[in-house]
Amino acid sequence: MLNFYIYSSNFQEAIIEMGAAMNTMILTWIFWIIGDAISTIFGAYIVKKYRNNYGLPTLIVLYSIYSVGANILASRITIYNIVIPFVVSGGTLIFPFVSQLDDMINEVYGRKRAYATIAVALIANILMATFILADAVLPVPSWEENANKYWLQFMVAAPRIMLASYLAFIVDELWNATIFAKLKSRAYKDEEAWKSNRKIVYLVLTRVFTSDISTMIIDSVVFYPIAFLGTLPANVVLNMIWMGALMKVILAIFNGPWYILYRILIKDVKREF
Numbered sequence: 001m002l003n004f005y006i007y008s009s010n011f012q013e014a015i016i017e018m019g020a021a022m023n024t025m026i027l028t029w030i031f032w033i034i035g036d037a038i039s040t041i042f043g044a045y046i047v048k049k050y051r052n053n054y055g056l057p058t059l060i061v062l063y064s065i066y067s068v069g070a071n072i073l074a075s076r077i078t079i080y081n082i083v084i085p086f087v088v089s090g091g092t093l094i095f096p097f098v099s100q101l102d103d104m105i106n107e108v109y110g111r112k113r114a115y116a117t118i119a120v121a122l123i124a125n126i127l128m129a130t131f132i133l134a135d136a137v138l139p140v141p142s143w144e145e146n147a148n149k150y151w152l153q154f155m156v157a158a159p160r161i162m163l164a165s166y167l168a169f170i171v172d173e174l175w176n177a178t179i180f181a182k183l184k185s186r187a188y189k190d191e192e193a194w195k196s197n198r199k200i201v202y203l204v205l206t207r208v209f210t211s212d213i214s215t216m217i218i219d220s221v222v223f224y225p226i227a228f229l230g231t232l233p234a235n236v237v238l239n240m241i242w243m244g245a246l247m248k249v250i251l252a253i254f255n256g257p258w259y260i261l262y263r264i265l266i267k268d269v270k271r272e273f
Contacts, residue, residue, distance in 0.1 A: 044265035063101040064124040070094040088244040096251040110272035111181035164226035172219040179211035216248035
């Protein structure tokens, strides 16, 4: 009876922990959906109504915000329970937004402006890191020292993590912008093509299974070894690479319908190549 009680208690604790984890993931997915909805619907509205005025600056601002957020969270290792627990960097959940926003810019304003957007976001990330480091060297009151240790541990990432994050960002985003531009030029051979629902679905599916998947894999392959190899066991880093890549691919596939919505909403907007 005692053994049964112990087993029952452990089982109940496991159920409670599982429920807490599920509630946490539900909340995380709600935030993810809100983030996707804002970038997609708001971005489409601004581009459609103010294409030649506020459209591009708005998308650049959103792109920079998401890329800065992803790089800030990159130093934190988190667990996402999606069927199986994924042990990945905290920025993994946000990164697919970054690639999608780059594609949203590339879709309407062309490859050169997509490249320019990547440059602007890189400058924003460097400025963010500079501001954090400038603040980190300042002294704090004695009663704030314990809290400051935790702040420094999270916000002031090791130089190699920052380097890994920026290198991965440059490599995979330039790759994504280039591949997407080539896909777009093949799909849209005339003005009527980008107004065709069939062409929209074709481009989105092709994008997901070529540029998106390859970009997510490249990001993980570049980031994790540079950031953690040598400080974590090789098998742990290897697991983080495939877990990070797989989770980003899953999120990229989930992003597909949102991009279809964006394309439908801006169907009549002029394109540049």
